[in-house]
Amino acid sequence: MTPIETVEEIYAAFEAKDLDRALELLSEDCVIDQDARLPYGGHYEGRDGAATFFINLVSTIDSAVDRLALFEADTYVWQYGRTAGTVRANGAPFDIAEVHRWTVRDGLAVAAHFSIDTPGMLAAIEAPGGPHDHG
Secondary structure (H helix, E strand, C coil): CCCHHHHHHHHHHCCCCHHHHHHCCCCEEEEEEEEECCCEEEEEEEEHHHHHHHHHHHHHHEEEEEEEEEEEECCCCEEEEEEEEEEEEEEEEEEEEEEEEEEEECCCEEEEEEEECCHHHCCCCCCCCEEECCC
8 A cells, every 4th residue: 555545544444433443554663642732642652552542532522534635745644634523521512623644654654643723622622511501
């Protein structure tokens, strides 16, 4: 697979909620980074770390990525678009910009850096809570 095909397969696995398939497409020593200010953010290493990241992510938000572009440049695969959904704890909606930078070698992702509009996401996460909040 080309690097772009590898990344496309990873997104397809996410969309199908197939964590096992997504992890198969990551190298044993992969690294995932996202802004540590987010509840699921931080630095994660290896497939176990990646699994922890993905579980923390889906435990916090229910979201889908709208990929506006996917391309190779400067030895990376770049994806930019929007992530939209709701925060699980409070039901707050969000629709924010994001950019993902992937490093792919030999058909496996070895690194991913997920950049989003962190202040926008934190505003949704910290919004007063949920459908039963009348206050």
